[in-house]
Amino acid sequence: MGILEKIKEIEFEMARTQKNKATNYHLGLLKAKLAKLRTELQAPPKDGKGAGGEGFEVQKYGDGRVALIGFPSVGKSTLLTLLTGTQSEAAAYEFTTLTCIPGVIHYNDAKIQLLDLPGIIEGAAEGKGRGRQVIAVCKSADLLLMVLDASKPHGHREILTRELESVGIRLNTRPPNVYYKKKKTGGLAFNSTVPLTKLDEKLCHRILAEYKIHNAELLIREDIDADQLIDIIEGNRKYTKCLYVYNKIDVCSIEEVDEIARLPNSIPISCSSNLNADGLLERIWDMMALVRVYTKKVGKKPDFGDPVVLSADRGGTRIEDLCRQIHKSMVGDFSYALVWGTSSKHYPQRCGLSHTLEDEDVVQIVKKKVSTADDGRGRFRTQSKEPLRIADREKKAALKT
Numbered sequence: 464m465g466i467l468e469k470i471k472e473i474e475f476e477m478a479r480t481q482k483n484k485a486t487n488y489h490l491g492l493l494k495a496k497l498a499k500l501r502t503e504l505q506a507p508p509k510d511g512k513g514a515g516g517e518g519f520e521v522q523k524y525g526d527g528r529v530a531l532i533g534f535p536s537v538g539k540s541t542l543l544t545l546l547t548g549t550q551s552e553a554a555a556y557e558f559t560t561l562t563c564i565p566g567v568i569h570y571n572d573a574k575i576q577l578l579d580l581p582g583i584i585e586g587a588a589e590g591k592g593r594g595r596q597v598i599a600v601c602k603s604a605d606l607l608l609m610v611l612d613a614s615k616p617h618g619h620r621e622i623l624t625r626e627l628e629s630v631g632i633r634l635n636t637r638p639p640n641v642y643y644k645k646k647k648t649g650g651l652a653f654n655s656t657v658p659l660t661k662l663d664e665k666l667c668h669r670i671l672a673e674y675k676i677h678n679a680e681l682l683i684r685e686d687i688d689a690d691q692l693i694d695i696i697e698g699n700r701k702y703t704k705c706l707y708v709y710n711k712i713d714v715c716s717i718e719e720v721d722e723i724a725r726l727p728n729s730i731p732i733s734c735s736s737n738l739n740a741d742g743l744l745e746r747i748w749d750m751m752a753l754v755r756v757y758t759k760k761v762g763k764k765p766d767f768g769d770p771v772v773l774s775a776d777r778g779g780t781r782i783e784d785l786c787r788q789i790h791k792s793m794v795g796d797f798s799y800a801l802v803w804g805t806s807s808k809h810y811p812q813r814c815g816l817s818h819t820l821e822d823e824d825v826v827q828i829v830k831k832k833v834s835t836a837d838d839g840r841g842r843f844r845t846q847s848k849e850p851l852r853i854a855d856r857e858k859k860a861a862l863k864t
């Protein structure tokens with residue numbers, strides 16, 4: 464029996480099993496079996512040949528990556544062209560787009576890469592259409608825009624969410640607060656800091672045993688269910704933010720638009736009538752939570768046109784992350800930084816590498832003194848770099864005021 468048939472069989476078994484206390488263990492085990500099969504399905508075939516044709520990964524560019532995912536003909540390509548100016552062919556027939564088309568959104572002095580993708584259909588996760596390649600690109604995105612046709616049934620959102628979930632993508636949730644570590648010996652050390660209402664120690668044992676894991680440390684710090692435990696064990700889940708973009712509201716009633724606008728993480732737009740594109744850009748910006756940092760040289764004004772853009776999800780937003788982004792030698796040369804902005808207590812605040820920056824902070828990095836040469840009298844002449852002296856002067860001036 465192939466993997467797909469096995470999956471179908473388990474899904475069928477789950478569908479006909481009543482959900483109650485008595486069947487909780489049975490269902491938990493079926494879920495683990497299903498997760499294992501799905502992981503197997505994702506793995507590249509052993510013969511070394513690609514799974515269903517070429518991938519269409521494009522080079523990463525800019526300060527973050529957003530991918531457009533949705534059924535065919537919901538208006539993904541029209542949206543790419545509207546937001547980035549890059550032409551991506553749009554037409555009234557399905558599967559107009561056959562590959563990944565990159566564009567760039569210029570917003571708030573940041574550059575955000577937007578990727579148009581072929582439409583996907585139910586069964587994409589199992590390799591239907593170009594599902595696998597589309598999903599691979601989705602996994603590389605910092606934010607997904609799930610484009611939906613506002614005039615079509617709202618169930619499409621659930622179908623797509625299920626497709627993404629079955630390949631390990633979790634939308635708008637955080638990883639469960641669980642400490643888990645496989646061990647070589649010692650059995651299962653099971654602990655929880657909160658009452659567990661959805662699973663118990665016995666079920667954890669059973670699910671772990673399904674993975675042939677008999678020695679592990681498990682410390683559960685929130686009321687998780689079997690699915691979340693399986694996510695922890697599988698360990699390869701991708702937690703991604705997702706904004707649901709309901710396009711084509713030009714053909715909807717005001718009431719329908721109003722209803723969409725109230726759904727969580729959702730925004731109504733119309734590409735062809737150019738309705739709410741600005742609102743969409745604002746939501747993209749907010750969800751990406753990018754941190755623009757303006758670096759400043761001593762005695763000069765900061766360059767407000769050209770920020771260094773940091774992200775909490777990608778690389779981090781501490782001064783150390785800023786240094787790394789500027790140059791690989793910067794962390795080694797770092798002495799301290801002066802920070803002006805919402806993250807600093809006073810103007811400027813002297814901060815170390817671990818200080819977390821906020822959007823629109825201004826930062827001046829002061830490098831270590833460099834010892835240059837022996838002065839001939841057995842002592843090392845240390846030469847302070849220009850910025851340090853002026854920075855010190857500035858600091859003193861700041862301290863006086």
Ligand SMILES: Nc1nc2c(ncn2[C@@H]2O[C@H](COP(=O)(O)OP(=O)(O)OP(=O)(O)O)[C@@H](O)[C@H]2O)c(=O)[nH]1
Nearest residue numbers: 536537538539540541553554558559560582734735
């Ligand atoms: N009424 C209406 N039609 C739209 C809107 N946006 C796009 N369309 C139309 O919807 C059709 C499909 O648009 P595309 O941009 O090709 O859709 P797609 O999602 O890229 O489609 P595939 O690449 O085939 O998956 C085209 O005929 C567009 O003109 C909109 O806001 N309102």
Ligand SMILES: [K+]
Nearest residue numbers: 536554556559
């Ligand atoms: K189309």
Ligand SMILES: [Mg+2]
Nearest residue numbers: 539540559560
């Ligand atoms: Mg398209």
